[in-house]
Amino acid sequence: xxxxxxxxxxxxxxxxxxxxxxxxxxxxxxxxxxxxxxxxxxxxxxxxxxxxxxxxxxxxxxxxxxxxxxxxxxxxxxxxxxxxxxxxxxxxxxxxxxxxxxxxxxxxxxxxxxxxxxxxxxxxxxxxxxxxx
Numbered sequence: 739x740x741x742x743x744x745x746x747x748x749x750x751x752x753x754x755x756x757x758x759x760x761x762x763x764x765x766x767x768x769x770x771x772x773x774x775x776x777x778x779x780x781x782x783x784x785x786x787x788x789x790x791x792x793x794x795x796x797x798x799x800x801x802x803x804x805x806x807x808x809x810x811x812x813x814x815x816x817x818x819x820x821x822x823x824x825x826x827x828x829x830x831x832x833x834x835x836x837x838x839x840x841x842x843x844x845x846x847x848x849x850x851x852x853x854x855x856x857x858x859x860x861x862x863x864x865x866x867x868x869x870x871x
Contacts, residue, residue, distance in 0.1 A: 750797070757797070769784035769785040791825070795828075798820050802820045
């Protein structure tokens with residue numbers, strides 16, 4: 739079950755937010771460089787990668803390890819399990835982005851043809867008006 743707890747925001751330390759911000763920035767810059775070299779279509783695919791995921795997965799693992807350590811247990815397995823569950827969510831998010839991109843591309847290509855035909859008609863009407871008809 740998906741839930742949201744505001745108390746968990748207090749558990750995250752300020753430097754962890756900084757790590758997430760920097761990792762997201764590095765992923766964005768990297769996808770920009772890829773896009774500059776290989777073109778915007780390829781760069782856009784890399785930009786669709788959740789930029790926050792690498793930092794988030796490592797922070798989730800460290801949180802779980804710390805929580806288990808507080809109760810006197812080894813949190814290695816639980817930390818990895820929590821990070822893998824997070825990666826499953828990131829994978830589903832990427833699939834959703836791919837479906838959105840495919841639908842948007844398909845709809846915009848159809849819309850583009852409609853815009854071109856309307857543009858031609860309006861261009862033809864403006865030529866008629868300029869000729870004095």
